[in-house]
Amino acid sequence: MPRTKVAFEAGALSLAQAHELTRAEAECPGSEAELLEFATNESLKALKERARKRRLGAVDPEELHAWLLVAGEVQSTASLRVLW
Numbered sequence: 001m002p003r004t005k006v007a008f009e010a011g012a013l014s015l016a017q018a019h020e021l022t023r024a025e026a027e028c029p030g031s032e033a034e035l036l037e038f039a040t041n042e043s044l045k046a047l048k049e050r051a052r053k054r055r056l057g058a059v060d061p062e063e064l065h066a067w068l069l070v071a072g073e074v075q076s077t078a079s080l081r082v083l084w
Contacts, residue, residue: 001025003036016044024051028058 001022008018017039025032031054039047056064 001032003032007036007040013039014044017047020044020047020051024054027055 004018004021007013021032021035021039024035035051038050
């Protein structure tokens with residue numbers, strides 16, 4: 001995550017923003033450039049939401065559904081559509 005590191009060291013990103021970028025890149029490789037640009041123009045809350053969507057988009061829907069069922073978050077496939 002060289003671009004994130006440079007931006008953080010230059011003071012363009014907060015520690016929380018750098019954390020979100022690093023987490024998203026680890027779970028969804030290739031997302032750094034888009035999220036870094038987004039982070040410089042949007043709030044931390046908006047960045048967290050965008051990064052969450054990127055991470056969820058990287059997970060196979062069937063795998064996510066199974067995980068959410070185990071976690072007790074979803075009762076049906078219709079409930080899963082609401083999350084997307």
